[in-house]
Amino acid sequence: MSELRKDPVGDRWVIIASERSRRPNARVPAAMPDSTEPCPFCTGHERETPPEILAYRADSTAPNRPGWTVRVVPNKYPALAVGEGWPNRHDEPGDFMAGIGAHEVVIESPQHDVSMANLSVSQVADVLRAYRERMIVLQEEPHWQSVVIYKNEGSSAGATLEHVHSQILALPMVPRAIADEWRALKAHDEGYRRCLYCDIIKKERERQDRVVAESDAFVVLCPFASRFPYETWIMPKRHSPFFQSLGDNELRQLASALLQILKRLAAVADAPVNYVLHSGPLRKAKSERYHWHLETMPRISKIAGFELASGYYINTVTPEEAARALRQVEI
């Protein structure tokens, strides 16, 4: 069982998960393993993963057998898990707790595709539908304070398996990044009775210089203080704190916007990529002040000493230039 430890000085939790060091390729290799070999995420190899939690599959196909389009399984090397026990510690300098939580893997294609940018829009929509369905289930568990969904695509972005997938983590605390946003949004709402992200969306749509694309329900933009070259955020125009309250029509539009931005990023940056879904804290009073969105970060530059020393970032491409380059890609 893993352990959660809080630094006594920095306001920072760490998941100490020794079992994850047993993952294949946990010591990130220079290149990914040979992709011609079938992997445990490929169709026909369902028995090599823990039993599925959720799958979208053809009628009359059995669980943990071929016939699926998207499959959600428990992470075999979980950072957090449901379990008994309490860390056997006493008189420690910082807070700690048992590493309880849920850690799931969303296998995004039955084939050994390596990039989400190459999936069809209906396949991406199924992935997002799986996110929504799992979040609705996970939010019922009163221990979880937050659900974080993220993708690591490519070795430098932290992937240890090549087959296209993303991860869902249910956490017993609200991560700092989300709590920071939530506090700023709450303060703005108390001051102005408006959502700060709604205000930003309005302003960015007027300016246009950082807007990459737009549909009925979404604006895709390079944020004013982008941390990474070509960082882009997909922002829903409708104020809504929770990703899981997304309607079916919005979900299809999001799939289309996400696929489009991944294609644009592949054309401009051709780099490993992370995306993270920012959705509201599950239990915080006034969570309705939150405004969910999806942040995509190509990993062209490294997170180095300066970022670790300061918590700040150095970005070598202005968001205005990034938006211009991304807009010009012919899709």
Next chain:
Amino acid sequence: MSELRKDPVGDRWVIIASERSRRPNARVPAAMPDSTEPCPFCTGHERETPPEILAYRADSTAPNRPGWTVRVVPNKYPALAVGEGWPNRHDEPGDFMAGIGAHEVVIESPQHDVSMANLSVSQVADVLRAYRERMIVLQEEPHWQSVVIYKNEGSSAGATLEHVHSQILALPMVPRAIADEWRALKAHDEGYRRCLYCDIIKKERERQDRVVAESDAFVVLCPFASRFPYETWIMPKRHSPFFQSLGDNELRQLASALLQILKRLAAVADAPVNYVLHSGPLRKAKSERYHWHLETMPRISKIAGFELASGYYINTVTPEEAARALRQVEI
């Protein structure tokens, strides 16, 4: 000239420094460039860097000529610089300011050594002496709020040049990581009239299970909530807010402790490495509550979606196990 932008929601500054994208190897390559070629940091190539700010060199040798042991030069592609002007922006969603600051490179050896672990203890002491000397000069400039010193060694740790070096950044704000620590130390001092880091050092010396090494002036330990496998901190036993107030005897002991831990890390982890010097904010009232130290982070695992999503870390090696492995290395 670069620009500083603050995210309107997250409490986070970003340095937008387009000129840095012109660095050689800025798009981090899979491997470092051929190391048999002499590089601009090698002795004999002094004219390929901007003129030196400081050098420790043999008597009767001229500036920007061979004969030095350690050399400090302005960064050719600075993230921040002294300059005129103000970003030509208006009606932006977040705060911004001109990217003023200082960005210097410490060339740690006249030879093309690639790892600080292979330098002599007197060479490492000269590097630390250069840090101290530059910090004493930089703190005189009233615009700088903080000086951050860090090393990126190896491509995955963010280095774009192989020749052993580190970097000094003077910043017009206190980085969040330092401000967080300072606030926690101040609160503890107000509550208990003691330094929290002094308390931690005392407790860790009693426990011993996370202590790697100890000398008269320093304790080397794996912190309770280590973010990275084999992360180690060198903590001065004497409470002092500022690295630059280090005495000559302490400086020699620090050089010895740093060299020893780099050798231990090379033996156990053999990974790219970052270290960062945490020194007190220059202008904050009550900076005396800070307790300077040096944090060393081997980069075995990647900073991936979870870390970007949450601001928290997953670490696969317990600090107790890390300390045990590091202690066992024969030096």
